[in-house]
Amino acid sequence: MRVLVLVKYTPDLVSDRAFAADGTVDRAAVDGNLSELDEYAVEQALQIAEKGSDVEVTYLTMGPAEATGALRKALSMGGDKGIHVLDDSLHGSDYLSTSLVLAEAIKKAGFDLVITGMASTDGNGGVISAMLAERLGVSQVTLAGEILSVDDSSVTIRRDGDLASMTITGALPAVVSVTDQTGEARYPSFRGIMAAKNKPVETWSLADLGVDAELVGLAGAGTSVESADRRPPRTAGEIVTDDGDGGIKAADFLVSNKLV
Amino acid sequence: MAEVLVLVDHIDGSVRKPTFELLTLANRIGEPSAVFLGAGYSEDARKTLADHGAEKVYVVDSADVTDYLVAPSAEALAAVVAQSSPAAVLLVSSQDGKEIAARLAVKTNSGLITDATDVEASDKGPVATASAFAASWKVSSVATSGTPIITVKPNSADVTEVAGAGTEVRVDVSFSDLAKSAKVSDVRPRAASGRPDLGEASIVVSGGRGLGGAENFAVVEALADALGGAVGASRAAVDAGWYPHPFQVGQTGKTVSPQVYIAVGISGAIQHRAGMQTSKNIIAINKDNEAPIFELADLGIVGDLFKVVPQLTEEIIKRKS
Ligand SMILES: Cc1cc2nc3c(=O)[nH]c(=O)nc-3n(C[C@H](O)[C@H](O)[C@H](O)COP(=O)(O)OP(=O)(O)OC[C@H]3O[C@@H](n4cnc5c(N)ncnc54)[C@H](O)[C@@H]3O)c2cc1C
Numbered sequence: 001m002r003v004l005v006l007v008k009y010t011p012d013l014v015s016d017r018a019f020a021a022d023g024t025v026d027r028a029a030v031d032g033n034l035s036e037l038d039e040y041a042v043e044q045a046l047q048i049a050e051k052g053s054d055v056e057v058t059y060l061t062m063g064p065a066e067a068t069g070a071l072r073k074a075l076s077m078g079g080d081k082g083i084h085v086l087d088d089s090l091h092g093s094d095y096l097s098t099s100l101v102l103a104e105a106i107k108k109a110g111f112d113l114v115i116t117g118m119a120s121t122d123g124n125g126g127v128i129s130a131m132l133a134e135r136l137g138v139s140q141v142t143l144a145g146e147i148l149s150v151d152d153s154s155v156t157i158r159r160d161g162d163l164a165s166m167t168i169t170g171a172l173p174a175v176v177s178v179t180d181q182t183g184e185a186r187y188p189s190f191r192g193i194m195a196a197k198n199k200p201v202e203t204w205s206l207a208d209l210g211v212d213a214e215l216v217g218l219a220g221a222g223t224s225v226e227s228a229d230r231r232p233p234r235t236a237g238e239i240v241t242d243d244g245d246g247g248i249k250a251a252d253f254l255v256s257n258k259l260v
Numbered sequence: 261m262a263e264v265l266v267l268v269d270h271i272d273g274s275v276r277k278p279t280f281e282l283l284t285l286a287n288r289i290g291e292p293s294a295v296f297l298g299a300g301y302s303e304d305a306r307k308t309l310a311d312h313g314a315e316k317v318y319v320v321d322s323a324d325v326t327d328y329l330v331a332p333s334a335e336a337l338a339a340v341v342a343q344s345s346p347a348a349v350l351l352v353s354s355q356d357g358k359e360i361a362a363r364l365a366v367k368t369n370s371g372l373i374t375d376a377t378d379v380e381a382s383d384k385g386p387v388a389t390a391s392a393f394a395a396s397w398k399v400s401s402v403a404t405s406g407t408p409i410i411t412v413k414p415n416s417a418d419v420t421e422v423a424g425a426g427t428e429v430r431v432d433v434s435f436s437d438l439a440k441s442a443k444v445s446d447v448r449p450r451a452a453s454g455r456p457d458l459g460e461a462s463i464v465v466s467g468g469r470g471l472g473g474a475e476n477f478a479v480v481e482a483l484a485d486a487l488g489g490a491v492g493a494s495r496a497a498v499d500a501g502w503y504p505h506p507f508q509v510g511q512t513g514k515t516v517s518p519q520v521y522i523a524v525g526i527s528g529a530i531q532h533r534a535g536m537q538t539s540k541n542i543i544a545i546n547k548d549n550e551a552p553i554f555e556l557a558d559l560g561i562v563g564d565l566f567k568v569v570p571q572l573t574e575e576i577i578k579r580k581s
């Protein structure tokens with residue numbers, strides 16, 4: 001079985017993340033990482049590989065040169081190889097064009113199961129997986145809180161919705177996304193980190209995928225950012241130490257601000 | 261004026277409040293029409309949608325929409341888009357809403373904007389405002405291709421009641437085999453808590469690891485009940501099994517923006533902040549005076565939650581009576 005895991009390289013959560021003048025995420029100003037939420041996808045793929053026989057795990061990322069960092073991190077956790085879609089014209093791609101490029105790369109790589117994170121930690125969209133299922137014309141089995149079973153013909157998950165929890169079963173090939181409820185991801189071992197250095201990583205350009213540059217990047221985006229502004233930081237208010245009347249002070253605050 | 265489609269969020273036909281918020285927003289940018297998918301449609305549903313401004317109510321009454329995940333809803337909505345050529349489509353930013361929007365965007369080659377907190381008309385079409393980077397940025401964007409598809413967070417508009425004609429339009433959709441490729445089974449509805457919905461409540465009281473155990477959530481619940489608010493939890497509390505996941509506030513839980521957010525025994529990690537930073541007033545109760553949550557608190561109380569919270573609850577009950 002060919003398992004393809006989508007890993008995104010995203011700005012570090014605790015850094016001072018910002019937008020560049022062209023309205024795109026400033027990826028140069030701050031350090032990046034394999035998106036925390038994609039680690040859960042890597043973990044689930046590795047568990048499938050450990051349980052099954054003849055499972056090949058490939059990681060796919062689309063992003064600037066630094067994005068190989070996401071592939072290396074994933075490869076140090078386990079898995080077989082990486083694919084990096086790298087092309088200057090991809091800068092500024094939105095959901096529509098990102099999903100287009102990823103879908104073409106997925107087709108070229110070949111797959112039985114695509115596994116993604118629940119959302120990117122920068123955009124927080126949570127939409128790429130559904131877009132990929134639509135573009136690829138395969139089952140959408142998304143937002144798994146738990147992968148219940150996978151075999152050569154189908155995948156079954158538990159999806160925890162707002163109003164109900166449910167079981168979803170889809171035929172392979174399928175796109176699965178996993179939430180942070182699926183269980184903590186493993187740490188790379190020293191051996192894993194060393195082994196990752198020798199695992200193959202291919203770099204594909206748009207030309208390799210046969211995608212027209214007009215359809216991607218800022219030129220091909222279906223949305224345009226009109227303005228991006230930093231919110232004024234919240235100013236800390238009054239901090240008091242409880243001297244036996246902390247609850248009364250809180251009640252005073254609520255009452256004097258007409259909040260109750 | 262061009263139609264603006266609003267996908268109805270409902271439970272077995274009973275329309276949920278975010279739908280009315282979307283109809284209100286739709287009214288600003290065009291003529292609102294509601295799209296009702298799935299089973300449970302009734303005259304009551306039609307009437308309440310009309311009372312909130314829906315000129316038309318498109319109905320695709322089919323069990324396929326609930327028997328299979330997301331894909332049939334996207335096909336049905338695409339069919340309505342094809343027949344109405346709307347100026348925009350608005351959906352609730354829920355798990356399902358976002359994924360339906362995602363597939364619709366591909367089907368119609370349209371610009372997709374997620375998690376908007378406001379939508380306004382402009383000469384470039386609807387402008388959507390959203391938060392980014394744990395709510396430290398505010399971004400406005402427009403769609404430049406196809407039909408703007410915008411998912412909107414609950415609580416983003418004050419609901420206004422305006423009469424619409426509410427003309428019912430039945431739409432027949434024959435679903436593709438692909439739409440029926442992910443089967444839904446074993447649906448277990450969550451027990452209702454009897455409290456306001458977390459995403460919609462004007463007061464939220466959340467508990468964290470500082471509570472020390474599931475049984476101590478009673479302290480948080482008592483305060484929430486005294487205030488008529490909802491209960492939330494940090495991921496640490498959820499992971500420990502003290503409170504169910506649908507109540508988690510933060511990056512991988514709910515985003516809330518209430519009048520008052522009370523954080524009890526929560527340190528204020530970036531992933532938690534991402535879900536509550538835009539609350540109008542924040543009160544934090546924590547025994548560690550260096551907890552980062554105090555950086556955002558309008559009122560911070562450094563103290564033992566087991567003393568402060570029951571006293572606050574008692575005081576609220578006293579002052580209310
Ligand atoms: C991918 C990912 C996604 C995440 N998503 C979320 C999310 O959606 N939501 C979320 O909340 N977190 C999320 N987290 C986790 C987040 O990083 C923090 O670990 C979590 O928010 C901590 O929860 P906490 O504040 O309850 O616990 P802690 O950080 O342990 O804080 C407990 C606090 O309670 C205080 N305390 C203890 N006893 C008392 C007492 N008796 N009286 C008063 N105060 C007391 C302590 O001083 C401390 O500040 C995520 C993490 C990752 C990696």
Ligand SMILES: Nc1ncnc2c1ncn2[C@@H]1O[C@H](COP(=O)(O)O)[C@@H](O)[C@H]1O
Binds near residue numbers: 037118119121
């Ligand atoms: N540029 C990218 N490269 C690789 N995977 C991506 C990329 N963008 C999104 N994904 C995958 O799609 C998931 C959902 O992303 P999003 O819809 O952007 O929140 C992520 O968790 C990733 O697994």
